[in-house]
Amino acid sequence: MIIRQFQSQDAQAVSDLIRTTIRISNQKDYPEEHIKALAAEQSPEHVLERAGWTHFYVAEEEGRIIGCGAIGPYWGREDESSLFMIFVHPEKQGEGIGRALVKTLERDEYALRARRIEIPASVTGLPFYQKMGYSFKNGVDAPDEERLYRLEKYRIPEDRQKMLDLILARRSYRGRYKADRVPREHLKAILEAGLAAPSGCNKQTTSLIAVDDPALLANIKAAIDPPVAQTAPAMICVLTQRIFAYRDRCFAVQDYAAAIENMLLAIEALGYQSCWYEGHITDADRIGDKIAHILHVPEDYELVCILPVGIAEEEARAPKKKLFAERAWLNGFPEG
Ligand SMILES: Cc1cc2nc3c(=O)[nH]c(=O)nc-3n(C[C@H](O)[C@H](O)[C@H](O)COP(=O)(O)O)c2cc1C
Structure with a gap:
């Protein structure tokens, strides 16, 4: 299995993959009418529209598209991004493809520049995204009017991490x-x-x-x-x-x-x-x-x-420091 960037000629295959996945994997969690409406929305044109303003990836095995996922700005913001359209073919679920797709998206430049990544998660996808470290946005643990859970993960943008690394170095x-x-x-x-x-x-x-x-x-x-x-x-x-x-x-x-x-x-x-x-x-x-x-x-x-x-001629020696847990705590000094 490889993960590569989406190309416009993939639109039909991606649309088919998403529609199949919605009909098979999501049907246990949503009423039939909702599934029909969701599947109808996922046309090749819709896929192309999304790919136009996101970084869209597909997972491919022996020439067949078996998964997809995209990341793009969250409502146009530069420091917040959103994951979209993450689907793995029902026959291929449980093989780590979803995880590999999310990891790819989290390495994308839209993720690296973001301090927050949001994901609108289906009821079906909720446990998977929670395992990937996403939690309920603002603590709201109920689906919204689109029957999606709003999940989010905070991260340190790459340029800010460099500053922190410098302090630690x-x-x-x-x-x-x-x-x-x-x-x-x-x-x-x-x-x-x-x-x-x-x-x-x-x-x-x-x-x-x-x-x-x-x-x-x-x-x-x-x-x-x-x-x-x-x-x-x-x-x-x-x-x-x-x-x-x-x-x-x-x-x-x-x-x-x-x-x-x-x-x-x-x-x-x-x-x-x-x-x-x-x-x-x-x-x-x-x-x-x-x-x-x-x-x-x-x-x-x-x-x-x-x-x-001056410029060092030798390596600086790192002194032994106490562990983080011995010197820093959250919300009060540890009891006992
Ligand atoms: C107030 C203060 C005075 C220090 N004076 C000396 C000094 O006179 N000689 C020295 O070799 N290091 C001195 N240091 C450096 C410390 O020994 C060093 O910061 C400490 O061992 C931790 O190592 P690190 O700086 O690599 O984290 C001083 C540090 C501070 C904060």
């Missing part, structure tokens, strides 16, 4: 960096990401200095003892002003933490590696103060973190 990198310089455009993009972070009462207590001058970098690296980030071709220094957001509340730490994470993700997105060096440079030996001095940072700013930026 970020690692602290402590290895050697390649000598390649980091272009100024990239450094600026990283700084912009940092400054775009939220800040308590919008006090914007975080400021940033990017360093790519080799002599300056050498001075800074010489101040870091024990040495880290010695091969990085660029570095971002994070400054904070510990001012009150309101009354005696100071959110400076939260502000620069948000800025740092934004920058770490931008660094990852641009193909570089980094590590949040804060503990090391704010310890009793006050390396941060020495770097601030090198960079002429005024007294009312504190240098709290350095982020090396």
Whole structure:
């Protein structure tokens, strides 16, 4: 069995398949009049009309069309799609063809761009679609006036998933960096990401200095003892002003933490590696103060973190993390 794209010369065979399937498979769930009306509607012209604005697929075995299915925009929407016309010949049901068709539709570009996929399911098809992960739209578990159940599945569109994958892929990198310089455009993009972070009462207590001058970098690296980030071709220094957001509340730490994470993700997105060096440079030996001095940072700013930026020469090591279920829950802390 193969699944391929519908061609206009398939219209008659697809119409015959759908009509046969409705008459045999759906007749136990619907009154005869309804079955007749449904079958009458499924003409070759109707199939062609659907194929005109959907991506229509057929399952074929030894030259015979034994299944079909389509996906298209849900009422013209770009971020919602709908599955249509999914039928498997009664003699071929239970062989995984329906599942293969739905999987094909879910890999189609109309599915990949959608955050929600709807399916108008017949009473007959309901258990199958539920097994495929579809549930009642808005919790309504009764058929509508067309005697179809409205089912839906939420998914993460491909471009959004890439952003989430990037967040999950970020690692602290402590290895050697390649000598390649980091272009100024990239450094600026990283700084912009940092400054775009939220800040308590919008006090914007975080400021940033990017360093790519080799002599300056050498001075800074010489101040870091024990040495880290010695091969990085660029570095971002994070400054904070510990001012009150309101009354005696100071959110400076939260502000620069948000800025740092934004920058770490931008660094990852641009193909570089980094590590949040804060503990090391704010310890009793006050390396941060020495770097601030090198960079002429005024007294009312504190240098709290350095982020090396560069192309990794080695693999980043993934630290062991606790399981999801040990740290995240739905609707309350687990009992017991
Ligand atoms: C506030 C803070 C301070 C950190 N300081 C250091 C540091 O001084 N040296 C270092 O090697 N890593 C430092 N890290 C990085 C953590 O060790 C690292 O994020 C953690 O081990 C988890 O690894 P991951 O970033 O790959 O998920 C710091 C991270 C944070 C959030």
